[in-house]
Amino acid sequence: MVERAPVLDTICHAILIAGALLVCVPLYFAFVAGSLTIAEVQKVPLPWLPGDQFVANLQAAWVKADFGRTFLNSILVAVGIAAGKIAVSLLSAFAITYFRFRYRMLAFWLIFMSLMLPIEVRIVPTFEAVANAALPLQWLADALHVSGLWKWISGHDVAIALEWNMVNTYPGLILPLIASATATFLFRQFFLTVPDELCEAARLDGASPLRFFWSILLPLSVSNIVALAIILFLFGWNQYLWPLLFTTDKDMATAVIALKNLIPRSDNEPAWNIAMSGALLTMLPPTLVILLLQRWFLKGLIDSSK
Amino acid sequence: MTPRPGKARTLKHGRPDREPGLKRANFGHGPGLPTLLLLPQFLILVFFFFIPSLRALMQSVLLSDPFGNNVHFVWFDNFTALFANGEYRQSIVTTLWFTVAQNVITLAVAVVLAFATDRVVRARSVYRTVILLPYAIAPAIAGILWAFLFNPVVGPLAHMLHALGIGWDPNRNPSDALRLVIMAASWKHICYNYIFLAVGLLAVPASLMEAAAVDGAGPIRRFFLIALPMLGPTVFFLAVMNFIYGFFETFAIIDAVTHGGPAGATNILVYKVYVDGFVNLDLGSSAAQSVLLMTFALICTLLQFRYFDHKVNYGV
Numbered sequence: 001m002v003e004r005a006p007v008l009d010t011i012c013h014a015i016l017i018a019g020a021l022l023v024c025v026p027l028y029f030a031f032v033a034g035s036l037t038i039a040e041v042q043k044v045p046l047p048w049l050p051g052d053q054f055v056a057n058l059q060a061a062w063v064k065a066d067f068g069r070t071f072l073n074s075i076l077v078a079v080g081i082a083a084g085k086i087a088v089s090l091l092s093a094f095a096i097t098y099f100r101f102r103y104r105m106l107a108f109w110l111i112f113m114s115l116m117l118p119i120e121v122r123i124v125p126t127f128e129a130v131a132n133a134a135l136p137l138q139w140l141a142d143a144l145h146v147s148g149l150w151k152w153i154s155g156h157d158v159a160i161a162l163e164w165n166m167v168n169t170y171p172g173l174i175l176p177l178i179a180s181a182t183a184t185f186l187f188r189q190f191f192l193t194v195p196d197e198l199c200e201a202a203r204l205d206g207a208s209p210l211r212f213f214w215s216i217l218l219p220l221s222v223s224n225i226v227a228l229a230i231i232l233f234l235f236g237w238n239q240y241l242w243p244l245l246f247t248t249d250k251d252m253a254t255a256v257i258a259l260k261n262l263i264p265r266s267d268n269e270p271a272w273n274i275a276m277s278g279a280l281l282t283m284l285p286p287t288l289v290i291l292l293l294q295r296w297f298l299k300g301l302i303d304s305s306k
Numbered sequence: 307m308t309p310r311p312g313k314a315r316t317l318k319h320g321r322p323d324r325e326p327g328l329k330r331a332n333f334g335h336g337p338g339l340p341t342l343l344l345l346p347q348f349l350i351l352v353f354f355f356f357i358p359s360l361r362a363l364m365q366s367v368l369l370s371d372p373f374g375n376n377v378h379f380v381w382f383d384n385f386t387a388l389f390a391n392g393e394y395r396q397s398i399v400t401t402l403w404f405t406v407a408q409n410v411i412t413l414a415v416a417v418v419l420a421f422a423t424d425r426v427v428r429a430r431s432v433y434r435t436v437i438l439l440p441y442a443i444a445p446a447i448a449g450i451l452w453a454f455l456f457n458p459v460v461g462p463l464a465h466m467l468h469a470l471g472i473g474w475d476p477n478r479n480p481s482d483a484l485r486l487v488i489m490a491a492s493w494k495h496i497c498y499n500y501i502f503l504a505v506g507l508l509a510v511p512a513s514l515m516e517a518a519a520v521d522g523a524g525p526i527r528r529f530f531l532i533a534l535p536m537l538g539p540t541v542f543f544l545a546v547m548n549f550i551y552g553f554f555e556t557f558a559i560i561d562a563v564t565h566g567g568p569a570g571a572t573n574i575l576v577y578k579v580y581v582d583g584f585v586n587l588d589l590g591s592s593a594a595q596s597v598l599l600m601t602f603a604l605i606c607t608l609l610q611f612r613y614f615d616h617k618v619n620y621g622v
Binding site: 003005008009011012013015016019020022023024025026027030033041042044045046087088089092093094095096097098099100101102103104105106107108110111114115117118120121122123124125126127128129130156175176178179180181184188192194196197199200203209210212234237238239240241244245256257260263270272275276279282283285287289290291295298301302 | 317325327328329330331332333334335336337339340341343344346347348350351353354355356357358359361362365407415418419421422423425426429433435436437438439440441442443444445446447450451452453454455457459460462465493494497498501502505519524525526549550554555557558561562578579580585589592593596599603604607
């Protein structure tokens with residue numbers, strides 16, 4: 001700070017307190033509503049102080065939204081996305097920065113093309129691709145006009161013979177969300193800053209490429225990996241549209257989707273107390289992740305967006 | 307010219323002596339191992355990215371009946387039909403209005419909060435942690451929280467509005483519904499903008515600010531004349547990210563809170579893709595809409611790279 005400006009500093013504190021209130025007021029009202037009985041939550045105006053039903057409502061929400069099962073699904077999906085994306089990205093970033101091969105630039109540009117095209121825009125064709133992962137083979141069959149021939153020979157429709165249904169499976173939930181190359185670029189950027197001498201020394205010592213990757217590059221990347229893992233965990237936990245399409249089987253729903261079903265749809269049965277308890281429960285794991293791992297989280301956020 | 311650090315050294319005839327983005331100390335190997343390393347990423351990208359994207363492109367120039375028996379190649383009919391459709395044009399207007407409003411609110415609040423954070427010394431990290439919290443909260447949950455606060459029957463904030471004589475009802479009044487989703491979307495995204503601006507401000511050289519202070523510029527003047535222009539690329543980056551967020555990620559808020567209603571008032575483009583594709587089963591039109599949105603997303607990405615690529619240090 002350059003000069004003393006007590007008035008301005010007071011105003012700044014006031015602004016920040018207002019900002020903190022902006023964040024906290026919705027959360028506070030969610031807590032108040034989540035601690036009332038259904039009769040109290042309908043009272044006008046809503047009480048300013050919490051009631052005594054908090055634990056009971058949490059239990060009710062837990063049972064009603066089957067959070068035991070859906071939390072497990074959310075954790076599997078979020079961890080799966082984080083682990084999967086980091087694993088494939090590390091390998092491909094290693095390949096395009098440390099190897100000279102013929103199609104390197106082509107590979108680089110193909111990965112580059114997939115950067116940041118959100119799943120929301122290709123949702124219908126992606127759904128079809130996952131619902132029938134063998135679709136490309138079917139196209140080939142169609143294009144070569146062998147479908148009719150196959151039907152004549154085997155008596156089966158090609159479409160049915162090839163169908164490999166991934167709806168309501170964990171790979172179906174996870175893989176399409178891994179399909180973008182943001183993490184690859186983060187690691188590529190990081191690898192480019194690793195000193196060349198390390199690689200030269202490793203080669204002099206007779207280390208193979210994979211040995212260099214495992215014993216030198218990976219340990220150096222730990223802080224980037226942790227930071228990115230946090231971001232991707234939050235990304236996975238908070239997914240909405242893709243899991244929504246997969247909840248034909250209730251047992252495969254994620255916590256956010258299960259929560260959606262707790263929102264009162266009509267004003268006749270406004271169980272907002274249960275809905276708010278559920279909302280608090282669902283936001284708890286990602287909030288804890290941010291609070292506990294803030295330093296890493298910030299690093300990941302800033303890095304991964306560059 | 308002596309080679310500067312951070313730049314690829316060039317040979318006499320001016321060509322780079324190595325491929326961009328390749329380590330000088332590389333393993334030079336044949337194609338076997340790198341192919342193997344790239345394989346997992348490429349399998350996933352091909353099946354869940356390239357094929358769906360190509361399929362959307364193809365489907366956007368085809369017309370098929372709902373049972374898929376009859377497929378015609380119709381050139382750009384799906385696109386012309388879209389722009390002739392009043393509902394779609396309405397959806398474009400809604401999306402733009404929603405996104406621009408969300409962008410302005412988010413950036414304005416974040417700039418003020420970042421400025422304040424930069425000034426205060428005490429409790430700075432506490433403020434930062436609290437304001438960061440909405441990042442953890444799913445857009446759908448943010449929507450649900452605000453839908454409750456402004457629920458015309460039970461919501462405490464809706465009651466305050468009613469007490470002030472404002473007939474607030476997002477379930478019936480289209481403009482109230484739009485305001486509700488704009489509020490929820492902005493609330494959820496302020497933290498993201500805030501963090502980038504706060505970190506950016508830390509990087510503004512203190513010597514510059516001190517020089518300006520010596521010249522008699524007050525803190526607010528310094529912020530607007532020095533710090534904010536220096537954050538120009540960050541603000542631009544955030545504006546682009548806000549557009550992407552507004553266009554795509556707010557799907558969850560719309561679906562959890564308003565379902566695009568009432569009377570299509572919150573039917574933003576990405577929600578319309580979903581409804582036309584999965585509810586109305588109009589695949590050609592839905593694909594055409596997807597292609598338009600993809601084009602938009604790609605433009606955003608390219609804009610971002612134009613602004614940021616030259617700042618990335620490839621120095622090896």
